[in-house]
Amino acid sequence: xxxxxxxxxxxxxxxxxxxxxxxxxxxxxxxxxxxxxxxxxxxxxxxxxxxxxxxxxxxxxxxxxxxxxxxxxxxxxxxxxxxxxxxxxxxxxxxxxxxxxxxxxxxxxxxxxxxxxxxxxxxxxxxxxxxxxxxxxxxxxxxxxxxxxxxxxxxxxxxxxxxxxxxxxxxxxxxxxxxxxxxxxxxxxxxxxxxxxxxxxxxxxxxxxxxxxxxxxxxxxxxxxxxxx
Amino acid sequence: xxxxxxxxxxxxxxxxxxxxxxxxxxxxxxxxxxxxxxxxxxxxxxxxxxxxxxxxxxxxxxxxxxxxxxxxxxxxxxxxxxxxxxxxxxxxxxxxxxxxxxxxxxxxxxxxxxxxxxxxxxxxxxxxxxxxxxxxxxxxxxxxxxxxxxxxxxxxxxxxxxxxxxxxxxxxxxxxxxxxxxxxxxxxxxxxxxxxxxxxxxxxxxxxxxxxxxxxxxxxxxxxxxxxxxxxxxxxxxxxxxxxxxxxxxxxxxxxxxxxxxxxxxxxxxxxxxxxxxxxxxxxxxxxxxxxxxxxxxxxxxxxxxxxxxxxxxxxxxxxxxxxxxxxxxxxxxxxxxxxxxxxxxxxxxx
Numbered sequence: 229x230x231x232x233x234x235x236x237x238x239x240x241x242x243x244x245x246x247x248x249x250x251x252x253x254x255x256x257x258x259x260x261x262x263x264x265x266x267x268x269x270x271x272x273x274x275x276x277x278x279x280x281x282x283x284x285x286x287x288x289x290x291x292x293x294x295x296x297x298x299x300x301x302x303x304x305x306x307x308x309x310x311x312x313x314x315x316x317x318x319x320x321x322x323x324x325x326x327x328x329x330x331x332x333x334x335x336x337x338x339x340x341x342x343x344x345x346x347x348x349x350x351x352x353x354x355x356x357x358x359x360x361x362x363x364x365x366x367x368x369x370x371x372x373x374x375x376x377x378x379x380x381x382x383x384x385x386x387x388x389x390x391x392x393x394x395x396x397x398x399x400x401x402x403x404x405x406x407x408x409x410x411x412x413x414x415x416x417x418x419x420x421x422x423x424x425x426x427x428x429x430x431x432x433x434x435x436x437x438x439x440x441x442x443x444x445x446x447x448x449x450x451x452x453x454x455x456x457x
Numbered sequence: 458x459x460x461x462x463x464x465x466x467x468x469x470x471x472x473x474x475x476x477x478x479x480x481x482x483x484x485x486x487x488x489x490x491x492x493x494x495x496x497x498x499x500x501x502x503x504x505x506x507x508x509x510x511x512x513x514x515x516x517x518x519x520x521x522x523x524x525x526x527x528x529x530x531x532x533x534x535x536x537x538x539x540x541x542x543x544x545x546x547x548x549x550x551x552x553x554x555x556x557x558x559x560x561x562x563x564x565x566x567x568x569x570x571x572x573x574x575x576x577x578x579x580x581x582x583x584x585x586x587x588x589x590x591x592x593x594x595x596x597x598x599x600x601x602x603x604x605x606x607x608x609x610x611x612x613x614x615x616x617x618x619x620x621x622x623x624x625x626x627x628x629x630x631x632x633x634x635x636x637x638x639x640x641x642x643x644x645x646x647x648x649x650x651x652x653x654x655x656x657x658x659x660x661x662x663x664x665x666x667x668x669x670x671x672x673x674x675x676x677x678x679x680x681x682x683x684x685x686x687x688x689x690x691x692x693x694x695x696x697x698x699x700x701x702x703x704x705x706x707x708x709x710x711x712x713x714x715x716x717x718x719x720x721x722x723x724x725x726x727x728x729x730x731x732x733x734x735x736x737x738x739x740x741x742x743x744x745x746x747x748x749x750x751x752x753x754x755x756x757x758x759x760x761x762x763x764x765x766x767x768x769x770x771x772x773x774x775x776x777x778x779x780x781x782x783x784x785x786x787x788x789x790x791x792x793x794x795x796x797x798x799x800x801x802x803x804x805x806x807x808x
């Protein structure tokens with residue numbers, strides 16, 4: 229029986245449209261890279277702002293904190309699938325298309341930025357208050373304390389935050405198939421689920437798993453590199 | 458300002474480097490108002506080591522942090538090196554703080570930065586360029602004896618070494634004042650001694666004014682010139698360390714002195730209850746400490762004495778001795794007079 233099974237697996241693998249999978253894999257990586265870049269560019273400052281505006285922190289502005297916190301909570305409470313659809317007009321405005329990689333990136337960024345911001349806020353809160361106190365006592369400005377004290381001290385936490393965000397974004401990219409975003413997740417749904425091509429489903433899931441695993445390993449390795457505790 | 462002539466500098470040195478006037482500060486904790494400072498006045502002279510001792514919650518941490526305005530008082534004035542700190546704008550305050558250094562109980566070093574980078578931090582804040590920073594950091598690390606640890610991270614150092622990094626960092630910008638926040642409380646006794654010795658040397662070499670807060674009288678005894686005793690946000694006693702240490706007046710000061718000598722007051726009273734005769738406490742100070750006066754006085758006044766308790770030690774560099782003796786027979790009046798003539802203070806604990 230095993231003799232017969234072996235060519236059948238090869239046949240199955242041979243029947244898969246590999247160029248299609250390669251394109252989808254490339255799209256996933258593009259969506260991930262593009263959205264992670266913009267998420268970091270927006271999420272880091274937002275997280276820093278949340279930290280600074282919190283009561284008894286460096287800038288301490290409870291009103292601003294409440295406002296930012298509310299916006300973040302609203303965006304985080306929307307299921308990503310809903311966000312994808314609600315944001316279509318916004319996406320059109322920004323990229324000119326709501327389809328493909330370019331169409332997927334704006335909702336991915338809007339979905340992941342509040343998530344990353346909370347993780348950044350939490351990483352900064354993990355830094356000993358004594359660091360801020362030492363900086364203030366030396367006559368440092370808020371900007372100097374953030375850049376030269378808080379961010380270097382929080383770096384391992386920030387790298388972890390970016391890792392978790394990247395992996396969350398991999399999951400989100402799979403959903404962006406709903407608005408025609410493309411990528412591996414989209415492929416898994418269209419071929420594996422809707423056309424009953426289980427082998428395509430299996431291959432894409434394995435590829436996504438490998439991607440997540442690689443991201444986590446890279447993140448963990450970076451954390452040990454930047455950690456000196 | 459920098460190019461002051463000699464006589465002007467001399468007159469500046471006579472002024473207090475820190476002057477605190479009628480400071481009040483109240484915290485709101487869970488809706489309750491908790492007073493931390495209730496009318497503190499303090500003058501700290503340039504070049505002295507000033508100790509502030511108090512139990513936890515006495516307000517000493519708040520008082521220390523008012524000096525560089527990490528805590529803003531509700532009312533009162535804070536003048537450091539002739540500058541009214543509360544009148545300064547944000548940039549002015551930052552500049553003033555660069556001359557008021559601080560070290561901390563838990564060191565507050567950047568764990569992500571090497572020893573050298575930690576010491577360089579205040580220099581970067583002050584806008585020094587890299588070419589000037591490197592030699593300055595090397596000199597500072599040499600001064601605190603850590604030249605060979607420059608590239609290590611704080612986690613690789615012992616507690617005493619971490620505090621030395623803290624001190625090197627504090628000295629980076631040639632401060633006029635060094636604030637020490639329980640700087641030795643996290644250290645073992647031997648390391649505490651070496652850190653206190655270093656502080657005393659720096660005070661001597663650099664004429665650096667040092668303010669330290671502590672809950673240990675022993676720390677005060679080793680390095681301070683003057684001490685203030687804080688209780689409930691008020692200064693209940695202050696003066697030269699020898700005076701406060703050897704003749705404490707306030708209950709708080711007495712408790713700290715007894716704690717430093719590991720004496721239990723109640724036990725001591727019970728022990729002395731069955732001792733016959735008068736109880737005297739004799740205080741020797743300076744070179745008198747080592748002179749054989751007791752026997753001489755006993756012979757002259759023809760009295761007997763027994764030693765109940767005693768301690769010979771140093772206050773900063775001055776030797777002192779304090780003996781509790783039971784005296785019986787002879788001419789006690791003559792003995793007291795003789796002791797007084799020899800510069801020994803006599804307190805009668807029991808007639």
